[in-house]
Amino acid sequence: MANLPVNKTAHPFDKSRFEALLNRRFFYAPAFEIYGGVAGLYDYGPPGSSLQSNIIAEWRKHFIVEEHMLEVDTTIMTPAPVFETSGHVARFADWMVKDLKTGDVLRADHLVKNVLEARLAGDKEARGIAAQPVKEDDKKKKKKDKAKPTAVKLSDEQVVEYETILAQLDNYSGPELGELCKKYNIRNPDTDNEVSDPVQFNLMFASSIGPTGQHPGFLRPETAQGHFLNFSRLLEFNNGRVPFASAQIGRSFRNEISPRAGLLRVREFTMAEIEHYVDPEDKKHERFAEVRDVELDLLDRHTQVAGSTQVTRMKIGDAVDKGIVANETLGYFLARIHQFLIKIGINPSRLRFRQHMGNEMAHYATDCWDAELHNSYGWTECVGCADRAAYDLTVHMAKTGHPLVVRQALKEPIITEKLVAEFNKKSFGKTFGKDSAAIQTIIGGMDEAQLTRLQGELAQGSTTITSSDGREFKLTPDLLTIEKKTFKQSIREFTPNVIEPSFGLGRILYVLLEHSFWSREQDVERGVLSLPAVVAPTKVLIVPLSAKTEFEPLVREVSSKLRKAGIFSRVDDSNTSIGKRYARNDELGTPYGLTLDFASVQKRTMTLRERDTTGQLIGEIDEVIGIVTGLVDGTIDWAEACRRLPAYDGVQAVE
Known part of the structure; x- marks a missing residue:
């Protein structure tokens, strides 16, 4: 049930009424419905499309803008070798x-x-x-x-x-x-x-590229590989520095076995994914102090293996300090994910972070937590946040030979001394022939202690080494010398680790609708969606009390001023009662309504209605528009609006 104002009472959640509302108002519907439909494929209608767009817009602000991420848009169709290398063909x-x-x-x-x-x-x-x-x-x-x-x-x-x-x-x-x-x-x-x-x-959809099908491919099941294959370009764009993050929003495809739970299990969906590249030796986050005191409900792997689902409420700083969450960067993103979900309207009492257990851990992950949201189907994973280590970059580098690494200039050069074997190539090759390379490989793989022993034996006249197949080779000082040399390292080269938050936007959208839905006791048949203004499909409903021509200039004026303020609004000038007009827009989650009555024409006043409380305020048109602008952009709340504008007593409208 939605988070309702304390002075409101609501009818218990009724799933049948909820689903009827979503269907009737065309938030989404089965795709190809007039052809019988296909399980796991859905089309979004006008309010669903707007809601998803608004969630994405807020996601961009919250992550890409605030975290200075590099946005990319990579292809859906992917050659098979990419997913063979990443492990998806074998394990997905x-x-x-x-x-x-x-x-x-x-x-x-x-x-x-x-x-x-x-x-x-x-x-x-x-x-x-x-x-x-x-x-x-x-x-x-x-x-x-x-x-x-x-x-x-x-x-x-x-x-x-x-x-x-x-x-x-x-x-x-x-x-x-x-x-x-x-x-x-x-x-x-x-x-x-x-x-x-x-x-x-x-779960991947197989396809082919080219007219003869000579290039097998797949529809991507996630957007991540597109990030990794462009790592070198992204690193160069970021002036060769880590940490940094790339971000992408796009379609992905999974051939689900038996999709039955609406938007929670589909075959085509929109994802928003972040790949945050970090030094494997330093996974601290420069902004971790800002979120250290954020409290999360955590369900760790040990609790689950013990047969319990009891969550522990804990500050993310404490969870990282105790090693429950692997590192600061992973912990930072868990807190930021929590903040984002609450901001768009998810009920915090129905949100938990569950850690993956050993057998369910993805083949690439070293630690992973799911943001799970409770709904009528139970607890559903809506965001995954994994430490993918260096797996992806390493396997693609090994396959292609392309160096997906960071070269970092050291502030202070590192001076080291170590034993080095030097071969008399002419004599060595003449003595051992085709075995020369194998012998050099054996010696090249020796550690410092082994080389020290070899050096001492050569000083005594000769030494013998044994190959893996048991053959022995005698070495003498004229073939090989071992000496200590000094090395100066000015550049450190490493493959970064990746922290990946991955969002299933369709799942988040569905659960948000469930969390926002409720019905008033006095009007059970009509539902209300208490969507926050930041994501509501329509922010403001303009309701002229009459269809008379003298209202038209005012309606145009108010609509124009709202557009200039960047506020999406709709006009409902139908001939139904004002109560019904508001009620059907409460179903769409529209948070505010503006009523233009006969007093508006004479006095240039306008009433402002709030969806959840149905409370109304009145003021001069420009003053009310200023208040609405503040409410929509979040700079003021309804309590502040009530302090700035007088309550509407219902008697100002005169004909």
Whole structure:
């Protein structure tokens, strides 16, 4: 439920009414619907498109502008060798099972989760404990997303066992999920049929490039590789200095096994990703002190492995100091992610950061935390924040030979002394022939202690080394000398590590709508979306009380002044009642309404209505527009507006 003003009462969250509102007002809808639709593909309507654009605009301000990031826009179609090198071809997969009779495909971890949660819900019902309702779309007769609970009481041991499994579900491998299905008799909830053993399914959409298909490719499942392949150019653009960050907003594609949860699991979606490049020897962040006291709800890996989902509220500074979060830069971005989500309207009491466990950690990550948002489907990952170490840059450099490294001039040169082997190439080659290179490789791989021993033995006349296949080679001082030399290092060369925050904008948008939705007790059928002005599709509704011609100049004037102030507004001059006009725009999340009545024509006054409280103020037109501008850009709040303008008592309108 939305964060409501303390003086407001609301009807309990009703998912069917919520979904009806989103459908009726065309926030989004199944794509290709008149052709029957395709699961996991959605089109956004006018309010959904505007809401997403506003979220993106605020994301740009919060991250790209405030953090001085370098924005890029890289291609969606990607040659196969890129993802073969990055590991996606081999590892970017989920575990799926098949209904042994119908052939229906289900994602294994979701199946286990849904069935065990349904059994726990049935246990609560049997014990007379209020349980979360099972989500079903009876109106559209869709397949159930969760098994329907039946009132069957479990033993206390079973309850603990199920809760423990669910707490660490993401840590199970495919074979382990299969064992859980067998042990707990987990079947397809739609048919009650047994399911197969889990098999891996790669989530990337394969394609080809060129008229003959000679170049295999994939639609990207994330935007990250486009950042990494352009690292050298980005580093040069940033004058060769780290740390710095690149950022990108764009479409990505994942061939989800069985997408059923609306915008939470789709096959085409918009991502916003950041790749922050940092010195592996110094992962401090210069602005960490600014966020050190930000408190987060943390669910660390040890708590989950122990079978619990109990969060710990902790300052991010303390979490980094205690080693719960790996480093300052990772911690800094966790705090910034939290601030962004709260700013756009996410309910802070329904936000937590969950650390990945060992088995679920991505192949490239050394530490990873998900910002999870609670909604009617449960806890959903909406932002991932990973320390990818130097994995990506290293593998692409090894594959292509292109140096994806930082060359850093040292303030003070490093002077070192070490033993060096020097070969008499003419004599060495003549003596050992085709074995020369192998012998030099053996000696080149020796450490200081081994070279010291070799030097001492040569001083005695000769030494012998042994190859990996057991052959022995005799070395003498005329073939090889080992001497100590002084080296001066003025340049340090290193491959940077990468901290990556990755945002699923569709998921954030959906959960934001859920968190913002509520219904007034006196008007349950009409919902309200308490979207903050910063992301609301329309900021201001202009409502002329009459369609008479004398109102037209005022409507044009107010609209023009709002446009010049950068405020998106709409005019509703329909012949329905003013109450209905406001109510249907409350459904769209419009935070403010301006009413032009007959007194406006005579006195140039205008009333200002606030969506959540329905409170109204009155003032001179330019004064009210100034107040609205401050409300929309966040420089004042409604309480301050109430101090600056008198309350509207409902009697100023005269005809």
